[in-house]
Amino acid sequence: MAAIFGSDTRWTAGDPARAAKYAAELVALEPDLVLAVGTTVLGLLLQATRRVPIVFVEVTDPVGGGFVASLAAPGGNATGFTQFEYSMAGKWLELLKEISPRVTAGILRNPTITSGVGQFGAIQSVAPSLGAELRPIDVRDVNAIESGVAALAGISNGGLIVTAGGQQNLHRDLIITLAARHKLPAVYPNRSFVTAGGLMSYGPNLLDLYRRAAGYVDRILKGEKPADLPVQAPTKFDLVINLKTAKALGLNVPPTMLSRADEMIE
Numbered sequence: 001m002a003a004i005f006g007s008d009t010r011w012t013a014g015d016p017a018r019a020a021k022y023a024a025e026l027v028a029l030e031p032d033l034v035l036a037v038g039t040t041v042l043g044l045l046l047q048a049t050r051r052v053p054i055v056f057v058e059v060t061d062p063v064g065g066g067f068v069a070s071l072a073a074p075g076g077n078a079t080g081f082t083q084f085e086y087s088m089a090g091k092w093l094e095l096l097k098e099i100s101p102r103v104t105a106g107i108l109r110n111p112t113i114t115s116g117v118g119q120f121g122a123i124q125s126v127a128p129s130l131g132a133e134l135r136p137i138d139v140r141d142v143n144a145i146e147s148g149v150a151a152l153a154g155i156s157n158g159g160l161i162v163t164a165g166g167q168q169n170l171h172r173d174l175i176i177t178l179a180a181r182h183k184l185p186a187v188y189p190n191r192s193f194v195t196a197g198g199l200m201s202y203g204p205n206l207l208d209l210y211r212r213a214a215g216y217v218d219r220i221l222k223g224e225k226p227a228d229l230p231v232q233a234p235t236k237f238d239l240v241i242n243l244k245t246a247k248a249l250g251l252n253v254p255p256t257m258l259s260r261a262d263e264m265i266e
Helices: 016-028 039-048 086-099 114-130 142-153 166-170 172-181 191-195 206-221 243-248 255-260
Strands: 002-005 008-011 034-037 054-059 078-082 104-109 133-138 158-162 186-188 200-204 237-242 263-265
Touching: 008 016, 016 039, 034 039, 039 054, 039 078, 054 206, 078 206, 086 114, 086 158, 086 186, 086 200, 086 255, 104 114, 104 142, 114 133, 133 142, 142 158, 142 172, 158 172, 166 172, 172 186, 172 191, 191 200, 191 237, 191 263, 200 206, 237 243, 237 255, 243 263
Parallel strands: 034 054, 054 078, 104 133, 104 158, 158 186, 186 200, 237 263
Antiparallel strands: 002 008, 002 034, 200 237
């Protein structure tokens, strides 16, 4: 996660204490605008200021989080681009079932934030129709992740869904390593997990989101108000598959899935 003003950038590395410090630092600079990446950063910036314009990216539920009044009319000093609607989380379970039909899915999620609850709820809603059993795994710390994944690996046909969130991003390399060690097929929320060795991801095209965010930055700096610019959802989604990882896991990726892939890594 990051917050940016001009060439002044702060990287939080998923650390809430660091994020709070950096949010206060940026607001103290009295910038013309701040670009905020992620739900945690946005929340902290809005605690620090209701005056400085904020354009956000990769925020899952800005209305549920209390950051904007509505998507159509944000009504405050922040607007931007959501990561996805909760219903999209059900797609991760569909993909996992497609590559491992009898899977029991472990769901790596953060139950302490609105988006963590919402994503898990969306997966739960489609599980009965897919005949899938779910096992939630909290991402509160390294020990919880390691013990949860190890327990999942102890059952037959275990698989992993990694929901979107700051803690998941922070522990990305650990999660990928654990999935490989325990031979678990896994679906991730964005491409960065797959390029780092994960099996597959389905999520918004982040490059497209940031390009659109740049348009909002330009419009606000030219005089428009965040309150008048609607919060927008992603319009491009990518399925990315790591064929090398699939081979290491002994998985045969279905031809129908390969034909739908936007990118294949070999």
